[in-house]
Amino acid sequence: MKCPLCGLEFREQDGLEGCKGCALSGTCSLIKCPNCGYEVPKEPGLIKFIRSLKRQKEIKK
Amino acid sequence: MALLSLGKKEESCRCHGNTGEKTEGLQKVVLVGSPNVGKSVVFGYLTGRYVTVSNYPGTTVDVTRGKGKLGDKEFEIIDTPGMYSLLPITEEERVARSILLDENPAVVVQVVDAKNIERMLHMTLQLMEAEAPLVLVLNLMDEAERLGMKVDTGQLERELGIPVVATVATEGRGMDLLKEAVIRHEKKRGGIVKYDKVLESAVQRIQEKLKGEYRISKRAIALFLLQDDPDIRSLVRKQMKEDYRSLEEIIGETKNRYGQPLNYIVTLARQREILEIIKKVTVSSPEETMDFRERLSRLMMHPLAGVPILLLIIYSFYEFVGVFGAQISVNFLEETVFGKYINPFVTGIVISIIPWKVWQNLFVHDYGIITLGIRYAIAIILPVVTTFFIAFSIIEDSGYLPRLAMFIDRLFKKIGLNGRAVIPIVLGFGCDTMATMVTRTLETKRERIIATFLLALAVPCSAQIGVILALLAGNVGALWIFISVMAMIFLFTGYLAAKIVPGEKPLFFMEVPPLRWPKLSNVFTKTYTRVEWYFKEVLPLFVLASILIWAGKLTGLFDLLTNALSYPAALIGLPKEAATAFLYGFFRRDFGAAGLYDLKTAGLLNGIPLVVSVVTLALFMPCIAQFSITIKERGWKMALGMAAFIFPFAFFVGYLLNFVLNGLGIAL
Structure with a gap:
């Protein structure tokens, strides 16, 4: 994913790294940019599913 | 010889193509570069068909390896994950650096986007300092030329002291020159940066x-x-x-x-x-x-020209969220869906099942979970935040946010504040609670205190902005008064806080990605993601607030608090019912704003009292979540100190605004 504030591209796992010390990290559904700290919500399952379908189509092509 | 091993080597393979390709003993060519510079296309040209994709040992990061014949010689070509700098932030960057440092490459090919050469040369200089056997590839030259940009590669080669090749990898342009540069590469020391x-x-x-x-x-x-x-x-x-x-x-x-x-x-x-x-x-x-x-x-980003642009954007938000979201959608959901169908239907069922009025009140009537909590969440908040998030996603996808950060930074500097606090402040327009947590990333205590204070006082969150725009819909004069008052308070209190809290004023810098047309698919994804996240978070809290209000009503605590709040509310010219909305606002700011919306639709809040109440609520105490995070981050003393200032200050500003607007005879 790409941070809308600083433009850094990072993986969801990297975004969760910065939240380790936070008391809300277990239930919070936000991802924090490891560079600037900007937070975006995690992609819902439906969007991930649509993306994976698109990717499969591209691979088949 | 000691290795810079940052991860153990073990095979965890997810392979494409021929997995039996042997690359042992071959010299290695490692491709490095930022994401989206065409590194993989260059890799494809150098390798051909058979490549292996495997997890880097001990991580889940993919690394692509292949074999390539350059001239008469075979090489192992390694495509590393995207990296912006040799000082890693993400795991992908860490892996890319490990490959670079562990695998003893014969040649390192750094692929850069020619049109962003200024930004990309930072890593080039880092690689040169590390004495990596470097070849610099200026890719996407066609895009740079289209922008009227010309790079003298010969001169760049002389300046850096390393081979430089210009390419358009997607068309294969310059790829032969690159192959040549790799084959003929001789390790020589390039120029290095002299520091102070x-x-x-x-x-x-x-x-x-x-x-x-x-x-x-x-x-x-x-x-x-x-x-x-x-x-x-x-x-x-x-x-x-x-x-x-x-x-x-x-x-x-x-x-x-x-x-x-x-x-x-x-x-x-x-x-x-x-x-x-x-x-x-x-x-x-x-x-x-x-x-x-x-x-x-x-x-x-200009300190003057940036103002009308920002105002234009706010006005577009107002038209879209206030008129389309709040007037059309909310009216339909509140008056038709809830007013005519859901509320009468649910109330009828609850009354027929539960004979006790006390328990009926928990679900329906004035403060019931369904008739208040769920109605607020679905009929008022949902359409408003959905339209707000659509507009916000467009802004976010266009690349305006980093420019807004730079613009605010310049304003900050003018009033003596530091610029790094821009990030939590910009985040605060999304969610103040999360932004308060982000203040911990600021370097000095002074920065943290000022940013936390401004977030608690003068930065309304996205949901609150949405409902405020809805409240002020159809009254442009009221909107401009609201914006002017909030901006003045922000700058004035920020200036005062910066004067009162002593300390260093560190500088701020951030990379600004290119401005672009927002993509419809991105806007849809971002809006859907945010609405789902918001709704999941807000619905249980609205239900909980209804339960607390019900319990407060039972014990008499709710009436006691609203009575206490009705005096300052009356002092600033508001109906006493507005006190209830302020109390809601402490549960969540948007819940309070929704309470004001209710008063407006009931015809109890218009003109000057409406602007005064919106300004007061925007300045009023942060919600419970933000307050508790402020305690956690800054401690009890500081949090209570801030509350002790903010609470009377909000009402004082409301009083002053009411006095000035009435005194000037302004009709809204």
């Missing part, structure tokens, strides 16, 4: 004391240590053991000589060097080649 005396002396002293063997230059190791790189620090500590203390002393001493982090000092020196190089190698000046997008981008 203090830093150069520290680097020199560290280099002299450094023991052990490393696969990169000692100068680069020294610079990594000075910039607090944890991986390099543990590597050196492992080799030097007790002797490492002498290096720690030099590092600590050097840090104390500067007001800013050493990473910033190093980056600034590199930036100066890069600007010198760019001046010599770009044929046409950026002013001449500046296209409409670049001009607009600069105007957005």
